[in-house]
Amino acid sequence: MVGIVSYGVYIPRWRIKTEEIAKVWDQDADRFKEGLLVEEKSVPSLDEDTVTLAVEAARNALNRSPEVNAKEIGALYVGSESHPYAVKPTATIVAEAIDATPSLTAADMEFACKAGTAGLQACMGLVKAEYVKYGMAIGADTAQAQPSDALEYTAAAGAAAYIIGRDSVIADIEGTYSTTQDVPDFWRREGEGYPQHGGRFTGEPAYFTQVVNCTRGLMERLGTKPKDYDYAVFHQPNGKFPLRAAQILGFDKEKVMPGLIVTKIGNTYSGASLLGLASVLDQAKQGDRILVTSYGSGAGSDSFSIVVTNLIEEKRDLAPSTEFYINRKEYIDYAHYSKFKRQLRGFVN
Amino acid sequence: MSNDLGTLKKSDVAIVGVGITPFGEHWDKGLRELVIEAGFAAASEAGVRGRDIDLMLVGNMSGGMFAGQEHVAALVADFLGLNPTPAVRVEAACASGGVALRQGYLAIASGLNNLVLVGGVEKMTDVGGGWATSVLSGAMDFEWEAYFGATFPGIYSMIARRYMHEYGLTRDQLAKVAVKNHYHGSFNPFAHYRNRITVDDVINSSPVADPLRLLDCSPISDGAACVLLTSAENAKKYTDTPIIIKACEQASGTLTLFDRRDICTIDATIDAANKAYLNSHISPRDVDLLEVHDCFTIAEILALEDLGFCEKGQAGKMYDEGQTYVGATLPVNTDGGLKAAGHPVGATGVKQIVELVKQLRGEAEKGRQVSGAEIGLAQNVGGSGATAVVTILERGD
Amino acid sequence: MTMYGVPSHWRRYKERYRLSGTRCETCGNIYFPPRKVCPHCRREGKPVSMNFSGKGKVYTFSVIRVPSEGFEAYAPYVIGLIQLEEGPKVTTQIVDCSPEEVYIDMPVEVCFRKLREQGKEGIICYGFKFKPTTDAILKK
Ligand SMILES: [Zn+2]
Numbered sequence: 006m007v008g009i010v011s012y013g014v015y016i017p018r019w020r021i022k023t024e025e026i027a028k029v030w031d032q033d034a035d036r037f038k039e040g041l042l043v044e045e046k047s048v049p050s051l052d053e054d055t056v057t058l059a060v061e062a063a064r065n066a067l068n069r070s071p072e073v074n075a076k077e078i079g080a081l082y083v084g085s086e087s088h089p090y091a092v093k094p095t096a097t098i099v100a101e102a103i104d105a106t107p108s109l110t111a112a113d114m115e116f117a118c119k120a121g122t123a124g125l126q127a128c129m130g131l132v133k134a135e136y137v138k139y140g141m142a143i144g145a146d147t148a149q150a151q152p153s154d155a156l157e158y159t160a161a162a163g164a165a166a167y168i169i170g171r172d173s174v175i176a177d178i179e180g181t182y183s184t185t186q187d188v189p190d191f192w193r194r195e196g197e198g199y200p201q202h203g204g205r206f207t208g209e210p211a212y213f214t215q216v217v218n219c220t221r222g223l224m225e226r227l228g229t230k231p232k233d234y235d236y237a238v239f240h241q242p243n244g245k246f247p248l249r250a251a252q253i254l255g256f257d258k259e260k261v262m263p264g265l266i267v268t269k270i271g272n273t274y275s276g277a278s279l280l281g282l283a284s285v286l287d288q289a290k291q292g293d294r295i296l297v298t299s300y301g302s303g304a305g306s307d308s309f310s311i312v313v314t315n316l317i318e319e320k321r322d323l324a325p326s327t328e329f330y331i332n333r334k335e336y337i338d339y340a341h342y343s344k345f346k347r348q349l350r351g352f353v354n
Numbered sequence: 355m356s357n358d359l360g361t362l363k364k365s366d367v368a369i370v371g372v373g374i375t376p377f378g379e380h381w382d383k384g385l386r387e388l389v390i391e392a393g394f395a396a397a398s399e400a401g402v403r404g405r406d407i408d409l410m411l412v413g414n415m416s417g418g419m420f421a422g423q424e425h426v427a428a429l430v431a432d433f434l435g436l437n438p439t440p441a442v443r444v445e446a447a448c449a450s451g452g453v454a455l456r457q458g459y460l461a462i463a464s465g466l467n468n469l470v471l472v473g474g475v476e477k478m479t480d481v482g483g484g485w486a487t488s489v490l491s492g493a494m495d496f497e498w499e500a501y502f503g504a505t506f507p508g509i510y511s512m513i514a515r516r517y518m519h520e521y522g523l524t525r526d527q528l529a530k531v532a533v534k535n536h537y538h539g540s541f542n543p544f545a546h547y548r549n550r551i552t553v554d555d556v557i558n559s560s561p562v563a564d565p566l567r568l569l570d571c572s573p574i575s576d577g578a579a580c581v582l583l584t585s586a587e588n589a590k591k592y593t594d595t596p597i598i599i600k601a602c603e604q605a606s607g608t609l610t611l612f613d614r615r616d617i618c619t620i621d622a623t624i625d626a627a628n629k630a631y632l633n634s635h636i637s638p639r640d641v642d643l644l645e646v647h648d649c650f651t652i653a654e655i656l657a658l659e660d661l662g663f664c665e666k667g668q669a670g671k672m673y674d675e676g677q678t679y680v681g682a683t684l685p686v687n688t689d690g691g692l693k694a695a696g697h698p699v700g701a702t703g704v705k706q707i708v709e710l711v712k713q714l715r716g717e718a719e720k721g722r723q724v725s726g727a728e729i730g731l732a733q734n735v736g737g738s739g740a741t742a743v744v745t746i747l748e749r750g751d
Numbered sequence: 752m753t754m755y756g757v758p759s760h761w762r763r764y765k766e767r768y769r770l771s772g773t774r775c776e777t778c779g780n781i782y783f784p785p786r787k788v789c790p791h792c793r794r795e796g797k798p799v800s801m802n803f804s805g806k807g808k809v810y811t812f813s814v815i816r817v818p819s820e821g822f823e824a825y826a827p828y829v830i831g832l833i834q835l836e837e838g839p840k841v842t843t844q845i846v847d848c849s850p851e852e853v854y855i856d857m858p859v860e861v862c863f864r865k866l867r868e869q870g871k872e873g874i875i876c877y878g879f880k881f882k883p884t885t886d887a888i889l890k891k
Contacts, residue, residue, distance in 0.1 A: 018847050050846065050847075050864075051824055051825055051865075052825065052844075052846065052864040052865040052866075052880070053864060053865070054865060054875070056865075056875070056877060057862075057863050057864050057865060057877065060863040060877075061862065061863060064863070089875055090875075093874075098877060101764055101768055102768045102769065102863055102877070104769055104802075325885050329885065329888075329889070333888055335849075344824070347824075352824065483817070484818070484819065484820040484823065485820055487817065487818070487819045487820070488819040488820045488821075491819050497759075497763060497784070498784050498841070498842060499842045500819065501866065501867070501876075502830070502842050502843055502844060502866060502878075502880075503815060503818065503819070503822045503825065503828060503830055503844055503866075503867075504815075504830050504842050505815055505817065505818060505819050505830075507813075507815075507817065508813045508815045508830050509813075511813035511814075512811040512812060512813045512830070512831070512832055513811070515811045515812060515813060515855070516810065516811035516855070519811070519855050560816075561814070561816045562816055562817045563813045563814065563815050563816060563817065563830075564813055564814040564816070564850070565813075566813075610842065611832065611842070612832050612839070612840035612841055612842050613839075613840070617810075617811065617832070
């Protein structure tokens with residue numbers, strides 16, 4: 006069976022608090038904290054971008070699976086909506102940095118926040134068809150938000166990398182299912198610096214429709230019910246959406262909380278559901294079943310049903326945990342945030 | 355490396371004329387004006403005509419990057435009216451001047467040339483500070499040091515930090531190097547800075563690259579210096595007080611700081627100095643004054659140790675005791691050094707020689723003349739120590 | 752500063768991305784950056800490629816407050832010499848800690864960062880920097 010051989014995460018060190026952003030725009034921080042359930046978000050350093058985040062996560066994944074030689078990775082996909090180049094793949098740089106070149110296929114994925122899980126599915130296909138021994142799928146973003154837009158409270162940075170293979174897996178993937186429809190809830194036109202969104206239109210007709218239908222579709226096909234799952238991870242653009250989706254689908258809140266990290270680091274876009282899954286894998290036991298449903302604006306969802314194996318115990322501590330990165334933090338003020346995000350006019354480089 | 359220059363040397367080499375421009379910000383002068391000024395001064399001192407000069411050497415680090423001008427030697431020869439005399443640019447970063455001097459020394463010593471004009475020049479203030487910092491960082495390994503964000507002050511700061519860690523050098527001792535050099539510079543009409551400073555001024559000046567501060571660093575200056583060389587036999591034709599080059603030796607070390615055997619020592623200085631002492635039969639205790647390459651305060655500390663004037667790790671004490679002032683046991687950088695006199699990089703190595711010649715002739719200004727000086731030593735360093743030139747001069751009368 | 756073009760960065764990927772050096776099989780000396788000629792053995796040397804573990808400690812460091820062109824936005828930043836556990840030293844930036852936290856002998860490990868950009872339109876040059884080790888952070 007195809008499964009997860011290893012995983013690795015990375016979150017930049019800097020954080021900005023919701024209060025600090027609200028102060029700049031004279032907004033009520035408590036209202037945003039209640040509405041979004043986000044206390045603070047991660048911010049990349051000036052010398053970090055989607056490429057560097059992806060490489061760090063990929064290296065952590067390789068460190069967690071000493072049996073995998075990087076040269077055996079036959080496919081590498083990086084999902085992001087913040088690839089530093091418009092033309093020139095992130096994936097080639099990552100492949101070179103982890104020494105997986107030259108015998109592999111690589112490409113960048115883009116599907117708003119679900120580009121990472123799209124790569125995961127592509128790897129599963131290639132591995133299952135035995136075209137490649139291992140595939141690596143990475144979701145990474147340094148999300149952009151227009152200053153003063155509500156997105157500014159959540160648009161964050163983080164990455165998660167997964168190695169997919171057949172042998173020595175820490176978790177089997179028993180099934181995957183996707184839904185896709187044309188829903189213009191969130192977009193960024195070519196050449197524009199910041200994304201636009203449809204406000205409340207991003208909710209019911211977009212996020213909830215896809216996440217709920219996709220999750221139900223997967224469970225129908227596998228014949229599983231919410232009670233069969235020990236953990237559920239939903240895409241987390243904020244803290245409220247995944248909890249509400251869980252409620253609609255009939256998952257207990259306790260099953261969602263271990264993978265709900267948006268409250269501490271914000272929305273890491275393509276990294277979000279994969280980081281949530283990593284946080285669950287950091288604590289799951291053999292036999293635990295995990296449901297993961299990503300969401301990408303535009304719109305679509307990918308759902309996965311995952312069962313943890315006994316190998317999790319021996320690999321888990323070979324790389325830093327999600328919690329390690331969540332706790333490794335330093336707060337910055339909005340002035341430094343503006344600098345790190347290169348928002349200052351006339352910025353030199 | 356042959357140490358025995360004696361068997362090949364055809365004649366001793368003498369300096370018969372020197373010329374220098376004031377160092378500083380010459381807004382109204384370009385590279386060619388600067389070097390012409392210094393060149394004419396040197397030639398007229400010796401009463402030499404252009405057609406008598408059979409080789410021109412120009413030490414220049416980066417005419418191309420500082421002024422957009424390569425092919426500097428031909429330009430200089432042309433504007434000095436020396437055509438068709440061959441003219442050669444010599445580049446060894448901040449040691450360009452010292453290496454040019456050595457090439458001139460070899461040309462005379464070999465018997466192949468009769469009269470050589472050695473110049474050094476740099477026009478640095480036509481560009482902004484960020485660019486100047488970048489150009490200077492070309493003197494280190496661009497791909498493995500500068501590329502990663504290392505600057506020159508950064509490289510010497512790393513030396514300073516390690517040195518302080520290993521030998522207990524204090525921040526005050528380091529500051530005293532700059533204080534002394536500014537004191538000497540205050541008597542030098544050609545110095546870029548003639549203001550006197552205190553230890554507090556240094557340690558409270560703006561940070562450049564911790565632990566070094568602005569007043570630990572030599573400035574960005576424009577300037578040129580020239581010396582005229584001929585054989586010792588011919589010297590009296592041009593001057594009553596020829597100064598003999600007793601030794602002019604050069605050595606190479608690793609370009610990168612990280613490849614050094616010991617970053618608190620510049621091996622190239624030790625190697626060049628040992629050869630110079632050997633060939634001249636002069637030892638450190640014979641030397642009356644020093645011109646050393648204090649591009650940063652820490653560099654002067656290293657120089658005194660590497661040249662053999664004190665034990666490793668002990669140079670800081672000499673500054674507590676004031677030993678390096680004019681009038682004390684070992685006057686160092688009597689013109690203010692790179693710190694106060696200024697550091698137009700290609701000119702510096704030649705300027706050091708001009709200063710020693712003035713001192714040995716007894717022509718230095720009041721307040722900085724070392725009385726009865728007979729022997730002087732100059733040390734010129736390129737980069738963080740990849741090139742070092744050590745020259746020993748003696749009165750020839 | 753875009754005067755060094757694209758190929759000059761590209762040909763150093765191996766070393767800048769993966770901290771690769773050489774080991775001389777004749778004398779056992781290890782070099783970074785890689786050397787085609789062992790300066791110790793010269794013609795008798797047999798340099799072979801090797802990768803460093805990426806672990807080391809701070810040998811010395813400085814805080815750059817007056818940067819070169821292209822590094823203005825990063826200032827102040829920490830530059831250091833790292834003594835790699837295999838022996839050689841490298842010049843690098845030390846990131847993910849404040850200048851006040853860095854000390855001689857601090858354990859560090861390699862990370863992957865942007866080194867510089869060739870302007871807004873040009874390529875982005877990535878490579879190694881160093882950061883405090885995970886173990887050291889966990890101990891804190
Ligand atoms: Zn060897």
